Amino acid sequence: xxxxxxxxxxxxxxxxxxxxxxxxxxxxxxxxxxxxxxxxxxxxxxxxxxxxxxxxxxxxxxxxxxxxxxxxxxxxxxxxxxxxxxxxxxxxxxxxxxxxxxxxxxxxxxxxxxxxxxxxxxxxxxxxxxxxxxxxxxxxxxxxxxxxxxxxxxxxxxxx
Amino acid sequence: xxxxxxxxxxxxxxxxxxxxxxxxxxxxxxxxxxxxxxxxxxxxxxxxxxxxxxxxxxxxxxxxxxxxxxxxxxxxxxxxxxxxxxxxxxxxxxxxxxxxxxxxxxxxxxxxxxxxxxxxxxxxxxxxxxxxxxxxxxxxxxxxxxxxxxxxxxxxxxxxxxxxxxxxxxxxxxxxxxxxxxxxxxxxxxxxxxxxxxxxxxxxxxxxxxxxxxxxxxxxxxxxxxxxxxxxxxxxxxxxxxxxxxxxxxxxxxxxxxxxxxxxxxxxxxxxxxxxxxxxxxxxxxxxxxxxxxx
Amino acid sequence: xxxxxxxxxxxxxxxxxxxxxxxxxxxxxxxxxxxxxxxxxxxxxxxxxxxxxxxxxxxxxxxxxxxxxxxxxxxxxxxxxxxxxxxxxxxxxxxxxxxxxxxxxxxxxxxxxxxxxxxxxxxxxxxxxxxxxxxxxxxxxxxxxxxxxxxxxxxxxxxxxxxxxxxxxxxxxxxxxxxxxxxxxxxxxxxxxxxxxxxxxxxxxxxxxxxxxxxxxxxxxxxxxxxxxxxxxxxxxxxxxxxxxxxxxxxxxxxxxxxxxxxxxxxxxxxxxxxxxxxxxxxxxxxxxxxxxxxxxxxxxxxxxxxxxxxxxxxxxxxxxxxxxxx
Numbered sequence: 001x002x003x004x005x006x007x008x009x010x011x012x013x014x015x016x017x018x019x020x021x022x023x024x025x026x027x028x029x030x031x032x033x034x035x036x037x038x039x040x041x042x043x044x045x046x047x048x049x050x051x052x053x054x055x056x057x058x059x060x061x062x063x064x065x066x067x068x069x070x071x072x073x074x075x076x077x078x079x080x081x082x083x084x085x086x087x088x089x090x091x092x093x094x095x096x097x098x099x100x101x102x103x104x105x106x107x108x109x110x111x112x113x114x115x116x117x118x119x120x121x122x123x124x125x126x127x128x129x130x131x132x133x134x135x136x137x138x139x140x141x142x143x144x145x146x147x148x149x150x151x152x153x154x155x156x157x158x159x160x
Numbered sequence: 161x162x163x164x165x166x167x168x169x170x171x172x173x174x175x176x177x178x179x180x181x182x183x184x185x186x187x188x189x190x191x192x193x194x195x196x197x198x199x200x201x202x203x204x205x206x207x208x209x210x211x212x213x214x215x216x217x218x219x220x221x222x223x224x225x226x227x228x229x230x231x232x233x234x235x236x237x238x239x240x241x242x243x244x245x246x247x248x249x250x251x252x253x254x255x256x257x258x259x260x261x262x263x264x265x266x267x268x269x270x271x272x273x274x275x276x277x278x279x280x281x282x283x284x285x286x287x288x289x290x291x292x293x294x295x296x297x298x299x300x301x302x303x304x305x306x307x308x309x310x311x312x313x314x315x316x317x318x319x320x321x322x323x324x325x326x327x328x329x330x331x332x333x334x335x336x337x338x339x340x341x342x343x344x345x346x347x348x349x350x351x352x353x354x355x356x357x358x359x360x361x362x363x364x365x366x367x368x369x370x371x372x373x374x375x376x377x378x379x380x381x382x383x384x385x386x387x388x389x390x391x392x393x394x395x396x397x398x399x400x401x402x403x404x405x406x407x408x409x410x411x412x413x414x415x416x417x418x419x420x421x422x423x424x425x426x427x428x429x430x431x432x433x434x435x436x437x438x439x440x441x442x443x444x445x446x447x448x449x450x451x452x453x454x455x
Numbered sequence: 456x457x458x459x460x461x462x463x464x465x466x467x468x469x470x471x472x473x474x475x476x477x478x479x480x481x482x483x484x485x486x487x488x489x490x491x492x493x494x495x496x497x498x499x500x501x502x503x504x505x506x507x508x509x510x511x512x513x514x515x516x517x518x519x520x521x522x523x524x525x526x527x528x529x530x531x532x533x534x535x536x537x538x539x540x541x542x543x544x545x546x547x548x549x550x551x552x553x554x555x556x557x558x559x560x561x562x563x564x565x566x567x568x569x570x571x572x573x574x575x576x577x578x579x580x581x582x583x584x585x586x587x588x589x590x591x592x593x594x595x596x597x598x599x600x601x602x603x604x605x606x607x608x609x610x611x612x613x614x615x616x617x618x619x620x621x622x623x624x625x626x627x628x629x630x631x632x633x634x635x636x637x638x639x640x641x642x643x644x645x646x647x648x649x650x651x652x653x654x655x656x657x658x659x660x661x662x663x664x665x666x667x668x669x670x671x672x673x674x675x676x677x678x679x680x681x682x683x684x685x686x687x688x689x690x691x692x693x694x695x696x697x698x699x700x701x702x703x704x705x706x707x708x709x710x711x712x713x714x715x716x717x718x719x720x721x722x723x724x725x726x727x728x729x730x731x732x733x734x735x736x737x738x739x740x741x742x743x744x745x746x747x748x749x750x751x752x753x754x755x756x757x758x759x760x761x762x763x764x765x766x767x768x769x770x771x772x773x774x775x776x777x778x779x780x781x782x
Contacts, residue, residue, distance in 0.1 A: 005161050024163050025200045027190060048191055049345060049701035054258055061258040066190040068183065070163050071206050100666035103674065104490030114257065132447075135344030135710040136256020138701060141490035143673030144709040146666075339645055341685050341766055343710040347702065410689055410697050416767045423644045450649075 009073040013038065014082025020069075028072050029053045029064035032079060040080040040109045044138075051137030054110035055079050061117040063136075080109035083116060091157060092116060095150040103141030110137045115151045123155060165206045169213065169292060169321060175205035177294045177317045182207045184228060185262030187255075188271045213266070213321060216240070222326040224290075227266025227319070231278075232257070234265065241443045244325055245435055246281035246334030246353045246428075252444035253277045253338060256345055266320040272306045272377070279306075279378035280353035280370035281336045286326050291318040299324065306377040329366070332357035333435035335445050337428045338372060339420045343447070348373045350417050352400060352424035354432040356392070364392045364433060374404035374421045381425065389433040397426030457749055459633040459741030461531065462626035463733055465607040465726075468536035469523025472501050472544035472601045474552075476594025478587030480505070480512040482544075485525035486537035487516050490674075491736050492667040493533045497541050499664055500729055504545035505552060506569030506586055523602070531734035534663065535629070536607065538729040543603025551599050555589045608726035629727040631734070633657045635676070635742035639750045646770025649711070650680050650747060655739055656718040661731035665719075671736040673715050679743025681707045687763040 006021040013036055020035045029046075032055065033039050044052030046065045053065040056078035083090040092115050095101075102108050111134060118125060118133035125133065130151045131144070139147065164180065166172035176182065181201035183189050185208065193200035207213070213228040218239055225234070234240050235252035254260050254268070254277050268278050269289060279302075287302040291314055302323075305312050314320065328334075338351030351372030359365040369381040381399045386392065401422035408414045431445050442448050470484040482501050488494040498512040519525065525537050549569055556574035557564035566577045575583035593599045610625040638652040653676050662668045678686075685705035689697045698704045727733050744762060751769065752758045759772045 007163055024161050024202075024204065025193065045701045046194065047700050047702065048187055048255070048259060051256065051258065060261045062262055063187070063258050066187050067262070068186050068190060068204075068206075071165075071183065071186065071208065073165075100670045103492070103670060104488075117257070131710045131712070132344065133257055135708045136258050138345075138706050138708065139674075140678065140706065141674045142670050143675075143677035143715065144712045145673045145715060146670055148709070339647070339766075341647065342705055342708055344708045345702070410703055412767055416770065419770070420645050 007070055009070055011036070011069065011072055011077060012075070013077045014079060022069055024068070024070055026069045027065055028055070028062075028067045028069045028077070031069040032064060032077070038079050038081050042106055042109055044106065044110075049138070050107070051110040051114065052107055054113040054137065056113055056117060059117065059120065061114050061136075078113075080112050083112060090116070091154045092119075092150065095153045095157075096147060099146045099150040099153060101142060101147040101150045107137055107139040107141075111139070111147055115147075115154070119151070119155055119158070123158060125151070125155060127152065162203045163206070164204070165209060167209055167211075169210055169319070172205055172207050172210060172319055173292060173294050173317070175203075176319055179203050179316075180205040181316075182319060184208045184264045184267045185230075187259055187262050188267060207319070208264075220327070222324060225265055225323045225325065227269075227321050227323070228264045229266075231260035231263050231265070231268075235260065235443060243328055244281075244285060244334065245441070245443055245445075246336045246355060246432065247278060247285060247325070248443040249336035249445045250277035250279075250281045250351075250353070253340075253346070253348075253446055265323055269302065269305070269323060270312060270314065270320050272308075272310050272312050274309050274375060274377050275348045275351075275373040276378070277336065277338060277348055277351060277372065280351060280372045281334060282323065282325075283370035283378055283380055284353045284355035284368040285328075285334055286368075288324045289320055290322040290324060292321045293317045293319065303378075303380065309376050328355075329357050331359075331436055332366070333432055335428045335431035335435060335441070337424045337431065337445050337449070339424060340446065347411075349412050350374055350404075350406070350421040350424055352396075352421060352428045354396065354425065354428035356429060356432045356436050358433065358436045359386070362437065363388050364429075367392055367396070367429065369396045369400065369425050369429065371400055371404055371421050371425065374406040374417055379403065389430060392433075393426040393429040396429045397422035400425035456634065456636045457742040457745030459635070459738060459745070461631050461633070461734065461738035461741060463535045463629040463631070463726075463728070464530055464532050465610065465625065465628045466526055466532070466536055467604060467607055468525045468540045469602070469604045470497075470525075470537060470540040470544045471523060472541060472548050472603070474505065474507075474548060474586075474590045474593075474599040476591050478507075478511065478585075478590045480507060481515050482512055482541055483515045483517060483522050484537055484541070485517060485519035485522045485527075486533050487525070487528045488514060489528050491528045491531070491533055492664065492671055493528070493537070495667045496534050496664050497538060500538055500541050501545040504542055505549045506574065507572055511572075523604070531736040531738060533734070534732050535728035535734045538663075538732060539605035539607075540603045542729045543605040544601040545603070547601030547603065548599050551593070551597070551601075552586060552589055555593060556584055559584045559589065559592075629660070629724045629733050631657065631659050631724075631738055633738055633742050635739070635746040637743070637746040637750050639747060639754070641751065641754045641769070643773065646766040646768070646773070648684055648747070648751060648764065648766070648769060650684075650713045652714050652716075653680075653743065653746075654716045654718070655742075656720055657735065657738060658720045658722050658724075658733075659735040659738065660724050660727045660733040661721055662719050663730065663732050668719065668735055669717055672717050672739045675737060675739035676715050676743050677707050677712050679740045680711070680713070680747065681705070682740065682762060683744035683747040684763050685765065687765070
């Protein structure tokens with residue numbers, strides 16, 4: 001059997017360049033998790049419906065399950081591991097823990113990505129803004145209330 | 161197998177004429193391929209970095225929306241959310257914030273889903289699509305473009321580069337409303353858009369209504385005439401229910417769709433008339449009026 | 456409004472608890488965390504028993520071929536059953552710590568108080584030693600290890616013929632009760648229903664971790680709203696699920712979630728779990744759909760008799776004399 005044909009690209013993830021040889025049809029999610037080895041980004045529905053796979057592409061949230069990896073070359077990719085430098089917690093991460101917004105944790109990375117994108121374009125969101133901003137991230141456990149509270153607490157802290 | 165990133169329209173058209181298929185956000189193409197709807201094409205040209213297709217131009221005769229303008233761009237755009245509010249109503253309802261970031265107007269139009277949220281607003285706003293190939297450029301009315309579910313009359317080497325909307329008449333505006341079972345991550349069960357022009361006495365002098373997800377393509381309601389807002393809304397509701405040819409599927413039965421598309425059409429006329437009269441109803445209309453929701 | 460009931464299933468469950476030389480502790484158990492709150496509550500129980508902080512403990516959940524048996528995260532019973540085991544195991548470690556401290560402080564083991572990371576003599580707080588020091592000392596000798604199960608409480612005495620039958624009496628060990636009130640809004644033209652507000656009162660016994668308990672209620676209420684209105688599986692004539700993906704199996708989104716006011720009614724219950732606690736997580740699923748159904752019945756004048764009460768079913772129930780929709 002012949003090897004599948006691959007394309008060599010460099011993906012810039014969390015500020016580091018990763019050269020990878022991948023098939024054209026591979027999604028960004030699979031390459032981030034398998035070739036690059038960052039497993040914070042989760043595969044949920046694999047269908048653009050749950051938001052567990054969300055990453056930032058040039059600062060904007062994107063469902064990585066449905067984005068071609070080859071199409072991400074030359075773009076700044078940020079995963080949940082890259083929200084803060086190593087060993088530090090992003091204020092959103094600290095607050096989602098303290099508010100009790102993490103239960104099973106599977107939606108958490110995508111929630112954090114959505115929330116950070118929301119706050120960077122709207123530093124003073126209303127509750128409705130937060131609820132719409134996180135509406136692409138499904139959660140079975142929490143009922144969302146404590147996640148919304150964590151986002152609002154982060155926004156308030158940032159405003160001082 | 162090939163993958164090429166185009167930076168100009170000409171690059172993209174050259175790739176298309178060599179047999180490549182375009183990919184912008186990928187949300188329809190990649191998900192569709194995984195579901196076995198259609199295999200991922202072997203030759204792809206990424207068009208998402210063609211800067212000239214990302215712009216919205218305001219001209220004397222209307223507005224030209226580049227094919228790569230995203231739903232997020234539209235829902236945030238000062239002119240589009242006011243003078244072309246029906247289109248912004250639709251874009252602001254697509255999927256979730258992340259899908260609106262990736263999903264483009266050109267992709268939506270060329271995907272030709274009868275359930276697309278931007279379809280019926282574009283139709284009532286008199287949209288024309290600009291298709292380009294190395295062979296030349298043509299513009300056609302958006303209703304001519306759609307030939308069936310997921311089908312257009314565009315040739316494989318043609319790229320949708322822009323959507324043209326004529327300048328709205330004075331005292332006119334538009335609205336789009338859809339039936340949704342939850343407030344986000346929905347595909348329209350049914351939807352309706354209306355564009356109306358008001359006469360000096362506040363009655364409707366011109367009206368267009370189009371329907372979403374009740375036929376193989378987006379369809380326009382025929383036979384509507386002006387009158388009082390209440391009369392036109394009632395007539396639009398009745399005509400929408402009568403002219404719809406919906407299917408039954410797991411989202412809804414044909415009977416329920418036929419009824420609710422009338423409800424949406426009547427409400428869309430009412431909302432478009434309020435906007436045309438100068439009232440500010442924020443985008444998207446669904447959240448402003450709240451279908452069954454707090455308002 | 457509606458009321459609900461949830462059982463406590465009295466079953467065996469086990470745990471090991473140990474404290475290492477660096478003062479950090481582990482709970483090793485077959486109980487699982489899957490969003491159920493075990494990772495917060497079990498650590499709290501162990502920490503309180505030995506005078507450390509919950510953060511000092513790690514929950515190491517394992518296959519039951521390695522860790523003590525637990526039936527798994529099922530029926531909202533982890534706290535009720537495994538909590539008993541963790542407390543029993545931690546109590547053994549606490550006994551070891553008291554003995555070590557008694558030696559160290561030349562006091563009676565019965566007088567040693569374990570709190571805030573310190574072992575001290577009751578009434579003489581200045582006579583103290585840190586638990587970390589004791590743990591380091593133990594690491595060179597008899598290790599700090601406890602194992603626990605705790606006797607499962609017996610079911611209530613059979614009283615002859617009951618409505619659930621005598622077998623069902625097992626479910627009446629430490630039952631918990633709830634009452635939910637909801638405010639809903641109905642779009643009569645389409646049948647679309649939205650839940651605007653929920654008040655949930657729960658008798659779940661003693662609340663060990665309030666933040667976690669609130670999260671369990673908020674999550675289960677929202678799942679209950681989904682069960683009531685949008686979440687339903689449908690099948691084709693070959694029994695294949697027609698809606699296996701999340702676009703058509705509709706969970707409530709963040710944008711749909713209403714305000715949930717929560718009251719915990721902490722009533723002492725005979726045979727409850729550790730410190731009088733009972734299970735909680737799934738209990739708020741029970742009354743939520745019933746309360747929504749009752750509220751809708753008031754609005755439309757009759758009950759909508761099938762779950763989920765989809766917009767179409769609600770609308771159809773208001774149409775004159777038509778057969779109910781299939782599927």
